Amino acid sequence: MGYEHLQLRRRRHLLAALILAPAAAAALALTVAEVNNGVRRARRPSATALPLADAMAEGDLRSAYAAIAGGLSPNDPIPAYRPDLTGESAMLVSPVLWAVALQNRDAVLMLLSHGARLSDQDRRRAACLARELGNDDIARAIAEYGGGTAEPPDCAVDPADVRPPLVRWSDAEAGSR
Amino acid sequence: MPSPLPCPPDPPDLAPAREGPVWTAVALGLSLPVLITLAVVLWRTPYPVSEAVALFEDAARFPPSHFLAGDTAYYRPLYHLALGWIWRHAGPLDVRLAWVTALHVVPVVVLVVALVVHLRPRSAGEAGAAALAAAVLVGSPGLRDNLEIPLAYTAVGMPLALLAWMLLTGRRRPWTGAAVLALAVVAVGFKEQGLVIVPLVLVAWATRAPGASRALLVALLAATVAYLAFRVASREHWDGFEQAVGIGFREIEPREANARFGAFPYPVYAYNAAATMASVLFSEPTRGVFGITWMIGQRQARPWEYLHLLSSLALTTLIAWWCVDRLRATVRAGWAWSPESRAALALAGVLLACGALSFNYSRDRLGGMAAPFYAASAYFAVRAAADRALAASRARLVATGLLLCALGVAWQMRAIGTIEYSRFVAARNQFEWLTQPASRRKDFADRPVYLDIMNAMVAQGVVPDAPRPTRYPHWATRLISLPWDTNICSSVADGTCWPR
Numbered sequence: 026m027g028y029e030h031l032q033l034r035r036r037r038h039l040l041a042a043l044i045l046a047p048a049a050a051a052a053l054a055l056t057v058a059e060v061n062n063g064v065r066r067a068r069r070p071s072a073t074a075l076p077l078a079d080a081m082a083e084g085d086l087r088s089a090y091a092a093i094a095g096g097l098s099p100n101d102p103i104p105a106y107r108p109d110l111t112g113e114s115a116m117l118v119s120p121v122l123w124a125v126a127l128q129n130r131d132a133v134l135m136l137l138s139h140g141a142r143l144s145d146q147d148r149r150r151a152a153c154l155a156r157e158l159g160n161d162d163i164a165r166a167i168a169e170y171g172g173g174t175a176e177p178p179d180c181a182v183d184p185a186d187v188r189p190p191l192v193r194w195s196d197a198e199a200g201s202r
Numbered sequence: 203m204p205s206p207l208p209c210p211p212d213p214p215d216l217a218p219a220r221e222g223p224v225w226t227a228v229a230l231g232l233s234l235p236v237l238i239t240l241a242v243v244l245w246r247t248p249y250p251v252s253e254a255v256a257l258f259e260d261a262a263r264f265p266p267s268h269f270l271a272g273d274t275a276y277y278r279p280l281y282h283l284a285l286g287w288i289w290r291h292a293g294p295l296d297v298r299l300a301w302v303t304a305l306h307v308v309p310v311v312v313l314v315v316a317l318v319v320h321l322r323p324r325s326a327g328e329a330g331a332a333a334l335a336a337a338v339l340v341g342s343p344g345l346r347d348n349l350e351i352p353l354a355y356t357a358v359g360m361p362l363a364l365l366a367w368m369l370l371t372g373r374r375r376p377w378t379g380a381a382v383l384a385l386a387v388v389a390v391g392f393k394e395q396g397l398v399i400v401p402l403v404l405v406a407w408a409t410r411a412p413g414a415s416r417a418l419l420v421a422l423l424a425a426t427v428a429y430l431a432f433r434v435a436s437r438e439h440w441d442g443f444e445q446a447v448g449i450g451f452r453e454i455e456p457r458e459a460n461a462r463f464g465a466f467p468y469p470v471y472a473y474n475a476a477a478t479m480a481s482v483l484f485s486e487p488t489r490g491v492f493g494i495t496w497m498i499g500q501r502q503a504r505p506w507e508y509l510h511l512l513s514s515l516a517l518t519t520l521i522a523w524w525c526v527d528r529l530r531a532t533v534r535a536g537w538a539w540s541p542e543s544r545a546a547l548a549l550a551g552v553l554l555a556c557g558a559l560s561f562n563y564s565r566d567r568l569g570g571m572a573a574p575f576y577a578a579s580a581y582f583a584v585r586a587a588a589d590r591a592l593a594a595s596r597a598r599l600v601a602t603g604l605l606l607c608a609l610g611v612a613w614q615m616r617a618i619g620t621i622e623y624s625r626f627v628a629a630r631n632q633f634e635w636l637t638q639p640a641s642r643r644k645d646f647a648d649r650p651v652y653l654d655i656m657n658a659m660v661a662q663g664v665v666p667d668a669p670r671p672t673r674y675p676h677w678a679t680r681l682i683s684l685p686w687d688t689n690i691c692s693s694v695a696d697g698t699c700w701p702r
Binding site: 033036037038039040041042043044045046047048049050051052055056058059062066084085086087090091094131134135137138139169170 | 591664
């Protein structure tokens with residue numbers, strides 16, 4: 026009786042341990058993971074540490090928004106540099122035009138949703154740049170949500186001008202300021 | 203009222219009973235990390251732009267009587283009345299939003315806690331089985347698909363159905379019938395899926411559950427007939443198909459579904475009902491579409507798809523064995539119903555009701571009302587398998603233990619998957635708030651109330667600490683099912699969403 030009872034107890038304990046183990050392991054693992062997450066979040070530099078131009082270039086929309094929420098006007102020119110877009114030197118460019126050059130439609134919509142205001146000239150340049158880059162989606166977004174009329178802009182360019190499209194349109198922008 | 207008969211004994215306990223709530227507390231303690239994490243994620247989730255703002259606009263614009271009119275395919279008067287009351291009386295916007303979130307989060311917490319309390323484990327093994335049942339509930343597609351804030355319709359109904367069942371199977375008190383009736387009315391008022399309480403009462407009465415009575419059954423049936431008559435009489439025209447319908451390996455839009463099947467929709471209705479029941483039992487199909495099966499056929503299935511399919515298949519097989527075993531025992535005992543055989547029949551009744559109520563289109567969320575009963579059945583089935591193994595050879599004991607352990611691991615992974623899915627939804631909602639206000643300001647220019655609410659809600663939508671999916675190791679991420687979204691995921695070779 027005593028031996029059988031002991032055997033039954035051991036079998037029960039084995040079975041109970043095997044059934045309990047996953048729940049205990051999951052509870053422990055989740056607790057560790059959540060605490061670890063919290064610590065990592067607390068140690069991570071704030072999202073605003075990433076400059077707006079870089080955040081948009083990396084497709085990090087939250088950081089891009091954080092830069093604006095941190096006080097940067099979405100209408101002020103920002104320094105940007107990427108050789109294939111800006112040529113060999115950094116340049117000042119409006120955030121919307123930079124987002125268009127990056128062909129980042131979500132960044133364009135984010136800027137328009139959170140304070141970017143386009144003059145007729147800005148809108149024309151952004152739409153023309155999008156078209157020149159072959160991105161009709163962005164051109165449509167600019168036309169629909171950038172304010173003003175939805176009429177297609179005149180995007181005639183000087184065929185002799187072989188500079189990157191952003192530089193060309195941005196230059197024109199600088200000329201108008 | 204049928205006289206109660208002696209019940210056949212349920213299987214012996216997995217370990218000697220220890221009185222008191224110790225093992226219930228252990229089971230709850232093991233389930234708490236998942237539950238608390240899920241509740242915190244839901245609490246911090248930004249509202250979606252789509253649906254939420256329009257719902258709040260309705261709450262702000264219309265008087266309560268507007269929501270009582272039955273001329274709609276989606277009749278949820280108590281939900282809208284609750285929303286309207288909060289909107290008009292709860293004070294500033296952030297307080298209102300907190301109350302609406304609480305309307306969703308509190309029922310989810312109550313549901314899981316009520317399940318464990320209902321199961322009342324009395325040993326270490328039973329506590330493990332109860333924790334597994336809680337994981338089954340949290341990891342089920344039926345619950346996961348009902349976590350989208352603020353659409354709390356079924357999330358409110360699920361605990362109400364479980365509480366009704368607890369009352370029906372518990373000791374009868376003078377107020378039991380009235381309480382069950384009230385729970386049913388509230389559940390149906392939040393969504394018609396609350397009607398699953400009707401078969402629950404039917405099962406409880408037919409199996410001579412202590413809390414069920416003929417008077418309750420008659421009152422509930424009368425109320426159901428009145429409700430259905432009101433719904434049918436209130437609507438002048440019913441479309442054959444209200445939403446997209448999944449059939450086989452593809453989904454078809456309502457217009458096409460009406461054109462193709464509108465003249466004789468009943469076979470598709472039957473398919474939809476079966477698809478919803480199958481989604482509870484096998485996690486496949488989803489929305490009527492056999493997506494996992496297709497991926498396996500194409501040799502493109504990802505680990506989480508195997509995990510979902512196999513864990514559901516294994517658990518449903520175990521539950522089916524337990525159901526047959528318990529029902530046989532009931533027959534052998536001269537139709538004397540035990541709590542377990544009653545629970546088996548309740549699962550069948552709730553499943554059939556969920557199927558019937560989703561005849562028009564199948565969605566995972568429409569199986570949500572069956573999820574607590576599936577989870578409770580998982581508890582009983584695991585306990586029965588373990589008890590059977592105790593009397594078997596050592597090899598069978600170890601094999602059964604290892605299989606139950608594997609089942610537990612799989613469902614715990616799925617429960618964690620639900621948390622990550624909720625985080626994914628939070629990130630997706632935030633993305634909407636970052637990118638959609640400009641288009642909505644133009645598209646909804648003729649709805650000033652909508653725009654006022656949307657503009658006021660931007661701040662909660664773009665909070666920097668909104669939840670985002672956790673960057674688990676790759677092997678773990680592959681076992682968690684997240685939809686692909688380029689704004690939230692970065693690329694992994696097999697298409698698994700690797701959070702940015």
